[in-house]
Amino acid sequence: MNELEPEYLKSAGLKSTLPRLKVLDLFKNGQERHMSAEDVYQLLRDSGDNVGLATVYRVLTQFEQAGLLVRHNFEGGKSVFELNEGTHHDHIVCMQCGHVEEFYDSAIESRQKKIAAELGFTIHDHSLQIYGDCTKAKCPHRR
Amino acid sequence: MNELEPEYLKSAGLKSTLPRLKVLDLFKNGQERHMSAEDVYQLLRDSGDNVGLATVYRVLTQFEQAGLLVRHNFEGGKSVFELNEGTHHDHIVCMQCGHVEEFYDSAIESRQKKIAAELGFTIHDHSLQIYGDCTKAKCPHRR
DNA sequence: ATGCAAACGAGAATAATTATCATTCGCGCC
DNA sequence: GGCGCGAATGATAATTATTCTCGTTTGCAT
Incomplete structure (x- = not known):
């Protein structure tokens, strides 16, 4: 198989x-x-x-x-x-059950580029995670 | 002293x-x-x-x-x-010399809140780092 | 089929961090 | 100002994640 x-x-x-x-x-x-x-x-x-x-x-x-x-x-x-499926995205992680959701926000992406440029940095990579609790769901995913 | x-x-x-x-x-x-x-x-x-x-x-x-x-x-x-000086901020880190700059962007912050809400998460914390090279400076800081 | 460099597996080694435990310290009480 | 006790400390062992070492195996081109 x-x-x-x-x-x-x-x-x-x-x-x-x-x-x-x-x-x-x-x-x-x-x-x-x-x-x-x-x-x-x-x-x-x-x-x-x-x-x-x-x-x-x-x-x-x-x-x-x-x-x-x-x-x-x-x-x-x-x-x-x-x-790696080519499409960049960031993550939001549930601190209770460990479940991970992905998201992409072009506004955040472009702000990052602007900020890096203003501070004189050549952007190489970035890492954004939001940590929280997935209150909506009953945390069906286990760690 | x-x-x-x-x-x-x-x-x-x-x-x-x-x-x-x-x-x-x-x-x-x-x-x-x-x-x-x-x-x-x-x-x-x-x-x-x-x-x-x-x-x-x-x-x-x-x-x-x-x-x-x-x-x-x-x-x-x-x-x-x-x-902890009360003011939240994120970081941009130079991968060459390890120098860290801080920044705060209200647009990014509010987008995060919106995204978490849309995905049904109670936001707890978040972590954003940009990694790059500080081309502007001659990397005067050492790791 | 054969050979050889590249890849593998098991276990030792390293790095960051946490746990253990006997000794010491901060601090309220007399 | 000394006493006592529980909390904090320091040395070291233990743990966790990851990398290194090295003898053995494997992919693959001849």
Whole structure:
């Protein structure tokens, strides 16, 4: 059932190996959009694939550098990755259940550009997270 | 020469102890606005005050909870603290020299509130950092 | 099929932070 | 001005996230 996709790795200049294909498949066909290294490691282990934790870290970092994944540093000290689908967005994170929603606001984006320019910075990257409680929902997502 | 200020601690519900007074003094009268636990530890050590690293971590966390300091999680894996002067602001960080500038933009703030509301979140906190290079300056600040 | 560099897996090493616990300190009380 | 007690401290062990090391395996071109 594993829908492997070696072409992605080839085009990214990465050799097509089993661990890489499995990790990529997890992000493309798995249920969670946002996963930490530990999450990936456990999910692979659960599905019977024995990929070493060190390899997971290596692969995630390589994928980030290749532009296949994006890394986020949410509160809590661990890096979280998601598939890079070209469209930039920021995140709002529920502090109760850990659920993550994505949003994009062009007004915020353009203000950031203006501010950076005014302060004499060449913008490289930015990171915006809103932390709160998803009161509306009954927090159906677990951490 | 240490200008101690026990009243701050009292009013924050914290017992006035030597390590706490020294850390507070560093933030109020030191040259760096943004410091990690290790930074604080080293600076105290340099000025002849022997405060344990564990104590530094404890005091920083207590000060954060008491509202005296604000904690930031910039890229790089370590927490950075600054004096809480009531005025919220975000940060732009130079990736070359580590220099930090502060800014506040009411348009960004209000857009965030609106977005959180639309997504059904009670906003708790937020974190916005822009990462870039301070091209204008010749990067006079070192990390 | 063969070979070799690149990738892997297990476990050691590192970095930031937190927990443990015996000793010391701040401070109210007599 | 000393006493006592609980809170705070400091040294160090423990934890957590991540990276490094190194002997073994694998992808892939010949």
